[in-house]
Amino acid sequence: MSVRYDDEKLCHSFEPIHVEDVEDRTHESLHLLLDRKGPGHEFLGWMDLPLQSPEEFEPLSRVAEEIKSSGDLLVCVGIGGSYLGAKAVIHSLFPENDRIRFAGHHLSPLELSRLLKELENKDFYINVISKSGTTTEPGVAFRFLKQLAEKKYGKETSKRIIATTDASKGALRTLSEQEGYRTFTIPDNVGGRFSVLTPVGLLPVLATGGDLKKILKGAKAGYQQGSLDDRQNPAFRYARNRKILWKNGKAIEILATFEPQMHYLAEWWKQLFGESEGKEGKGLYPASADFTTDLHSLGQWIQEGTRNIFETFLVIEHYETDLAVEKSRQNLDGLDYLTGKKMSWINRKAYEGTRQAHEDGGVPVSAFYLDRLDEENLFELLVIFEFAIAIYGYTLGVNPFDQPGVEAYKKNMFKLLGK
Ligand SMILES: O=P(O)(O)OC[C@H]1O[C@H](O)[C@H](O)[C@@H](O)[C@@H]1O
Numbered sequence: 001m002s003v004r005y006d007d008e009k010l011c012h013s014f015e016p017i018h019v020e021d022v023e024d025r026t027h028e029s030l031h032l033l034l035d036r037k038g039p040g041h042e043f044l045g046w047m048d049l050p051l052q053s054p055e056e057f058e059p060l061s062r063v064a065e066e067i068k069s070s071g072d073l074l075v076c077v078g079i080g081g082s083y084l085g086a087k088a089v090i091h092s093l094f095p096e097n098d099r100i101r102f103a104g105h106h107l108s109p110l111e112l113s114r115l116l117k118e119l120e121n122k123d124f125y126i127n128v129i130s131k132s133g134t135t136t137e138p139g140v141a142f143r144f145l146k147q148l149a150e151k152k153y154g155k156e157t158s159k160r161i162i163a164t165t166d167a168s169k170g171a172l173r174t175l176s177e178q179e180g181y182r183t184f185t186i187p188d189n190v191g192g193r194f195s196v197l198t199p200v201g202l203l204p205v206l207a208t209g210g211d212l213k214k215i216l217k218g219a220k221a222g223y224q225q226g227s228l229d230d231r232q233n234p235a236f237r238y239a240r241n242r243k244i245l246w247k248n249g250k251a252i253e254i255l256a257t258f259e260p261q262m263h264y265l266a267e268w269w270k271q272l273f274g275e276s277e278g279k280e281g282k283g284l285y286p287a288s289a290d291f292t293t294d295l296h297s298l299g300q301w302i303q304e305g306t307r308n309i310f311e312t313f314l315v316i317e318h319y320e321t322d323l324a325v326e327k328s329r330q331n332l333d334g335l336d337y338l339t340g341k342k343m344s345w346i347n348r349k350a351y352e353g354t355r356q357a358h359e360d361g362g363v364p365v366s367a368f369y370l371d372r373l374d375e376e377n378l379f380e381l382l383v384i385f386e387f388a389i390a391i392y393g394y395t396l397g398v399n400p401f402d403q404p405g406v407e408a409y410k411k412n413m414f415k416l417l418g419k
Contacts, residue, residue: 002221002371003380005234007241009359010366018244022395023231026240029394033387034227038394040401045189047227049197050219050383054212060184060199063162064206067125075119075145076204077104078129079137080271081192082164085201085382088268090208092261092378097208103145104128104138112141116148124149126161127207129200131186133170136413164199191401193272194386197379211375218376222383235387238312238366242388243395245310245364246284254302256289257314258351261373263290265314269385276389276400283396292350299354303361311358313367314381315351319344320372 011019032038033047054061067074076083083105090100101124103115126149128142149157163176164184176183184199186192195201197219206212226235242253253273255266266288277283289298302309325338325346338346359365368384370377393400 002218002377003225003234003384004369005238005366005384006369007237007366010241010364013364014244018248019240022240022243022247025395026236026243026391027231029239029391030229030233030236032394033390034229039399043189043191043194043401045187046191046194046197046386047223049190050216050223050379052197052216054216057202057206057212060203061206061212063182063184064203067207068209070123070125071099073099073101073119073122073124074204074207075101075103075115075124075126076129077126077138077142077145078102078164078200079105079135080275081195082129082131082135082138082200084193084264084268084271085196086204088264088382089196089201089205089210089375089378091264092373093210093375094208095261100204100208104141107137107140112144116144119145119148120152124160125207127164127203128161128172129164130170130172131166131192131195131200133165133172133174136410139171162203164203193275194401196268196382214375215379218379219383221376222380222387225380226384226387233387234368235384235391238384238388239392239395241366242284242392246282246396249308250284250310250364251308252285252287252310254287254289254309254311255314256291256294256311258291258347259314259316259373260290260293262314263288265378265381266290268382272385273389275403275406276393277396277398279398279402279405280396282398291354295350295354302358302363307362310364311366313351313355313365315348315367315369316373317369318372 029038033044036044076086083102087102090097101115103112126142126145128138130138146157146161149160153160158180161179161181162184163172163181164186165172165176167173167185167188173183184203186195186198186200190198192200202210202212202215205215225233231237255269257263257266270286270288273284273286278285289302302311323343325335325341327336327339355365355367368381370381390400
């Protein structure tokens with residue numbers, strides 16, 4: 001177990017009467033999930049994914065290896081759950097990898113033009129990812145990218161495009177079969193935002209250097225923690241705390257980290273939580289902050305603004321790469337008091353100081369500690385978050401596995417586009 005949830009101080013701030021009531025409801029919700037009897041139970045395939053064995057991924061590992069060893073760029077085309085898991089993991093673990101690009105998660109002519117221009121002079125693979133196979137943003141981007149690939153590679157194009165989509169439905173499946181692309185399947189019972197442990201997340205992550213065995217080890221540890229039928233289960237405690245805070249008028253949760261490499265992890269978390277809990281007039285607004293950067297912008301608001309927020313920190317305990325401050329000749333910058341101190345230690349003190357300040361300012365705080373930033377810790381955390389939001393959704397009485405509200409903007413857009 002490398003991921004630890006610390007909510008001790010937070011729990012002391014709760015009135016016992018609030019805890020008891022919510023604790024029972026959370027326990028029922030955990031059971032609803034484990035017994036697979038709650039709303040949306042047909043989308044619980046994500047619960048089985050952490051228990052897969054590396055052998056089950058052989059074809060996927062082979063393609064990932066082919067891309068990795070080619071030295072070519074990999075362009076991942078997808079939006080929402082079809083790109084955030086891979087982006088979160090790659091940005092956290094391999095930020096130095098300059099052979100991955102993401103497209104299809106926006107409608108910007110500027111960004112897409114820039115990418116197409118860059119690709120003119122480079123060799124590339126495309127991994128187009130869409131569960132429905134009909135999403136507009138990746139569909140449009142893929143049309144441009146496919147045309148460029150066809151111009152460049154002619155008949156060889158089909159060797160350079162890999163589609164990750166539904167087993168039988170959707171335009172992407174039909175197109176892939178007609179064009180002879182290699183395909184990987186997103187299981188029917190796994191929703192997009194829960195798909196990081198399917199080919200959706202794993203092909204890009206493995207092609208970028210991720211270690212499958214470590215990934216599955218971490219995911220299994222997350223499963224063991226998140227599915228534990230015990231009130232010490234961190235996903236259970238986190239869900240219960242969120243419910244108590246929501247019931248007591250908190251509207252916004254800020255997921256805050258002191259590690260910029262975890263920026264996209266928070267973006268992944270925002271989709272996972274936002275789409276799962278924000279419905280029927282209920283749910284917390286999942287927001288995020290990058291510290292210490294945002295302490296110089298949002299810090300004022302968090303410290304003294306409307307008291308409808310609480311904060312969850314993501315903290316890395318040990319850094320493999322570190323720097324120590326060296327003594328200067330004249331101490332002109334006044335920083336000699338830090339001589340010999342490591343950056344990780346300074347970062348930790350910034351966290352401790354911030355946490356105390358925010359607690360003093362009336363912000364309820366808890367934290368997830370990761371022993372280090374690697375595949376095992378990261379996937380353990382991702383799976384704990386998946387369990388937590390499923391349990392929390394059930395405490396609210398909503399179906400955490402649908403997202404009916406996302407259709408509203410699409411309807412209007414399609415009308416305006418003349419679809
Ligand atoms: O994978 P796709 O079918 O292209 O869907 C991509 C994303 O878009 C939708 O609008 C949903 O709200 C998301 O949950 C989903 O992850």
